[in-house]
Amino acid sequence: MSDESKRHFTGDARLIAESLACIRGGRVVFDGLDFEVAAGEALIVTGRNGAGKSSLLRQIAGLVEVAGGRIALDGGDPELTLPEQTHYVGHLDALKSAMSVRETALFWSGYFGGGDIGEALAELDLDDLAELPVAYLSAGQKRRLALTRLLLAPRPVWLLDEPTVALDKASVARLVALMETHLARGGIIIVATHQDLGLANARSLVLGTPQGGRADVSESAPA
Amino acid sequence: MSDESKRHFTGDARLIAESLACIRGGRVVFDGLDFEVAAGEALIVTGRNGAGKSSLLRQIAGLVEVAGGRIALDGGDPELTLPEQTHYVGHLDALKSAMSVRETALFWSGYFGGGDIGEALAELDLDDLAELPVAYLSAGQKRRLALTRLLLAPRPVWLLDEPTVALDKASVARLVALMETHLARGGIIIVATHQDLGLANARSLVLGTPQGGRADVSESAPA
Amino acid sequence: MAGMSELTASQRFQAFANPARFMALSDRLLPFCTGATALLLAAGLYLSLFASPPDYQQGETVRIMYIHVPSAWLAMFGYMVMAGASAVALVFRHPLADIGAKSAAPIGAAFTFLALVTGSLWGRPMWGTWWVWDARLTSMLILLFLYLGYMALWATIEEPVRAGRAAAVLALVGSINVPIIHYSVVWWNTLHQPASVFRIDGPAIATSMLMPLLIMALGFTLFFMTLLLVRMRAEILRRRVRVLRLARTEG
Amino acid sequence: MMRAFQILLVRDTKLAIRVGGGAGMAVFFFLTVIAIVPLGIGPNLKLLANIAPGMLWVALLLSALLTLDRLFQADYEDGSLDLLMTGALPLELVAAAKALSHWLTTGLPLVVAAPLLGLLLNLETSAFGPLVLAMLIGTPALSFLGAIGAALTVSIRRGGLLASLLVIPFYIPVLIFGVAAAGGGGVSAVPGAGGQSLLLLGAVALVSLVLGPVAAAAALRANLR
């Protein structure tokens, strides 16, 4: 399995959003949103608080209703729905305090049909903590455990909602390296963040310009 | 009340920790920790994930047991306990989704014996959202609402645990300005963060050097 | 950097997990306790089952008394030990008190269960039923529930310090029930026997039956103590292992 | 300090009404439990009237138990409890305010609705007076004693069953005296059915008003993270 998780994703997949709209709590958050992300590319979603970054990511993961337009993974696995091809790491860590770190990883690996967990835990420097109950973890350690899900089963699209929250500097660097690897393998990453991650192959999408729901997409290549 | 909230705190208060120790879940997190923060000073607590930053802040707020040593506010109000003189903003936002933004602010203001809420909401750019239920807020908006508590009643010690999480850049700038004002009034701030805030009058405390629980305090003045 | 005069937290923590003096003391005490328990129980059983006379009213069934009454006493005694230790644990934060309270609970619960069962067995011939909902029996059932609740609380809260304090609060609040059990026969007119040993005007029970009863009671008490020591030692060892394991996972 | 108490009381009551449905929900729940009993034990009217006070009290206990987790758990999980503890209001009074709010939204509405429910159970009209009086005195004890169990299990997610288990032993005296005071069967041995039981119930209630908040505060402190 851990070999398979190193395989490349189909190189021609593209995540396409066409005049996407989102309505939450009766208010239009954004609408007419168009973007495309190709395999090996990251889309960095920025914008002020409440602009709709989290809403967009949850729409892609199938967790918020698409109020208009469409979103699809062209060239992805036709047998699977879009949410089944995504890893979503949101504001909530989805951890159970009564389970140990190892049990948590084992569960998600099994549920997502993945393989060995040892490597994933090591990648996020959690192997020393493997036997500890989640209740004992600090905020950043919890976050790292949530992030191991990305490595437990291979899925082409990563949806990361402020993934660096609570991480120390070393962990941020580690996460960025993992993201680069995923991109190099032909994966797609959509990340909402307020922090500059310095990814090489990234476009950026700015949501919620003051005027209203309109959004801009621009090509960019930060250092 | 809002006049009173602008008053200066007694200028000679000092937060003093002497050979402070912390044990959590049966493990020693840190021990023999000494530091002093004078009125008008900020202490920036850094360190890798799990170093004990949150634990230290919770100890000061009286929410985690002090396993050894002591911590006290010299020159503070002798009628009040240390926790009663602190504002704690932790990883959890302490918000109720069924209450509106205004109700939340009113409740905490009343409970802490504070005054008018209008100004506090305006300071954190929440006045437009005042009538919205908390359930409708985005992560950053929730965080800002949690931060308004700092302004609702005057308390000399602010304990901020990664206060910038989920905040957009404008909000971070606003928060830093609020912190500067608090310091200028003779307040004390202890902030745990992985991000550089650029406060003028700040010392720094690095927790959890690899060797073990020992900790270093050093004077520093970041740009 | 550490305060010179004080213990460091890790030293204090070692002391916490390692009540060496108790271990040494209990190690020497245990053989005597075990021996005395065996002797007293053997003598008590012989006296109560063979040497004492059958009751003129109850016949041979009266022999249940020699088990029933001491277990009922120890059920209550056990709770008092537990509550007392809990109070010490809450006020003085002494780790041994914590361990003592935790270790006493299952023993007390077992004696409560024994009292309920023997009482029930005795009730069948005496009252014509296994169980009635009178005040003595009900308050005794509550005692069992309190014991079980106490143990459940320990079992569900993962962290020993937190679990110990929460359980101590519960034990103290529940201690109200003990006087209720004792005085239930006075305050309400129940089917159950009124007190006949611990009375202001002396025991109202024949010496031929009182002697074996007292010996059995003493034997049961020593048995309780022996079990308590064994369980406390086991708990201390378990905590040591836990500390070692935690110490191994990351500094 | 009294202001903080009152503000907390109002906020908790408001939240209980918005989130849990409040008074109406409690009565409605009570009604369904009462309606279920005849289904379980058969529609014999004599029998029903006989056990009506007992059933009403058992239903009272249950609606109290089912709502116990509302007391502290939500506040613990979202961090509000941390902040309530840094306020000037002593933790004992915080617990008291919460228990009082629990009573206002579960116990009190049931007391008001009790005669109606007694009708459903074929209770004699003459029994209504003592029943309502007993409930009025006894239900606060349910909320205040319940606070202890809720506080003990606050750090356990979904500690519902455990909290019930811890609390039920303390509820038993309330149940016994409550039923006896309401003129029901109850433990046969309780003497002087009405008056004395009512006094005892009052005593239990008074003790619980003090014991509940004090023990609950101690339990909350024990559960500090």
Added chain:
Amino acid sequence: MMRAFQILLVRDTKLAIRVGGGAGMAVFFFLTVIAIVPLGIGPNLKLLANIAPGMLWVALLLSALLTLDRLFQADYEDGSLDLLMTGALPLELVAAAKALSHWLTTGLPLVVAAPLLGLLLNLETSAFGPLVLAMLIGTPALSFLGAIGAALTVSIRRGGLLASLLVIPFYIPVLIFGVAAAGGGGVSAVPGAGGQSLLLLGAVALVSLVLGPVAAAAALRANLR
């Protein structure tokens, strides 16, 4: 897919045992409820034996109701449910796995413990067989129907009472046929006490096994944030 089902089942059961105390706790709770009833309605043995099956069933319903929030709410609140939905396992099967785990940790232990509890209530020994059979068939229905209520109220913090209210109507057929099949009084109109009621109970249980997960999944989707 069956592997994911099994893994989820094991995880939920493990969590129920660790966090909620699991089987032992359920039995213990059941015991206390059964112990409470005689206190409420008096120690008349004849009467008790008469209503014993009814009381057992009512206690069953209650322990199911008290644990319903364990089904989806914790997973909803900590974000796990979001991730379970992005897995390959259809949401219906997720709901089924959770309901099954709920039954394993609440219904099943009670079935096993039922004879002991019958003893406490002075039930005739001959009635034990039908009682246990009826419980074995009826309790899964409680968990699977309960899943609907739990799913409907998942986004409401502390929706305990509301979920109970929603679910109780569905529980009523189970209760009626269950009591009748166990040989208790029950609603007199049910004919041919034993056999036929058992058949009807089985039918209800079968329907609920399908209806529960499907309706629960639909309700969860409706509660998407």
